[in-house]
Amino acid sequence: MKVLIIGAEGMLGHDLVDILSKENEISTTTIHTLDITDIEKTIDTVKDIKPEVVVHAAAFTDVNGSETNQDLAYKVNGIGTRNVAVACKESDSALVYICTDYVFDGEKGSSYYEYDQTNPLSVYGKTKLLGETYIRDILSKFYIVRTSWLYGYHGPNFITTMLQLAKTNDSLSVVNDQIGSPTYTVDLANAISQLIKKPSYGIYHITNSGECSWYEYAREIFEIAGVEIEVKPVTTKEYPQPAARPKYSVLENYNWRMEGFTPLRSYKEALREYMALL
């Protein structure tokens, strides 16, 4: 199958290229070859390649930075995604859009199903949700893939940050009242490679299994790494950040299971594999 990956230099984009190229004919764009905020260029690029599937992994992903740079987040995540959707429409390509657990407010108290009410708390979450809305308005052949707490080899992430901080600190304070599911970009890319084989379009929640707080996640990381450090649990109130985050944003991978796909392995198992190769 002919597949175009937009945002190929990002953390997830890199793994998508590696994994999707095993079974597909891949084309890629990066921010240097295609700025998705340019509608004409986006349409022309997709038209030239005429892929059966476009995987859109480009985004303005700085969650805190989006609060102070709202216009750029809106332009890339909202308008840019609209442009990709229009381009797919003109080329009759199906679109995979990567979205986030931050479209939810985290107040439900249990895991979110694909059909649950969205209510983003942050500018980032609002602009990513706007991307979803454009896609649903413009296209009929789409997979909206909401995922969470990504980490991979090709980008800075919570794990590398924790290990780096441990080099210069005897103790670290980590938030214990935000719960989610850390997800390995390799596992997500493998899931997307299975998903695009079937025209079972719609909204999917795809994450590794299991859940933890950032505090529990940090403890797990240090245990695997064999690093002895004191980790102190703190509340979000004690560690304020510019962007509000949902308290509990575990995503039920319901549609994924209903379509007959195997649930992704536990986040602990994926984390061990990732850290063994660091």
Ligand SMILES: NC(=O)c1ccc[n+]([C@@H]2O[C@H](COP(=O)([O-])OP(=O)(O)OC[C@H]3O[C@@H](n4cnc5c(N)ncnc54)[C@H](OP(=O)(O)O)[C@@H]3O)[C@@H](O)[C@H]2O)c1
């Ligand atoms: N990271 C997470 O924890 C997480 C969680 C849930 C969902 N997601 C979603 O998953 C997807 C992939 O995330 P990621 O962590 O791999 O992000 P990433 O590493 O920041 O990659 C995003 C890529 O998009 C590029 N980009 C930014 N603006 C662009 C533009 N105007 N035109 C074209 N490309 C542009 C970036 O280039 P520069 O680096 O040069 O700016 C970067 O290469 C995103 O849609 C994100 O919203 C991420």
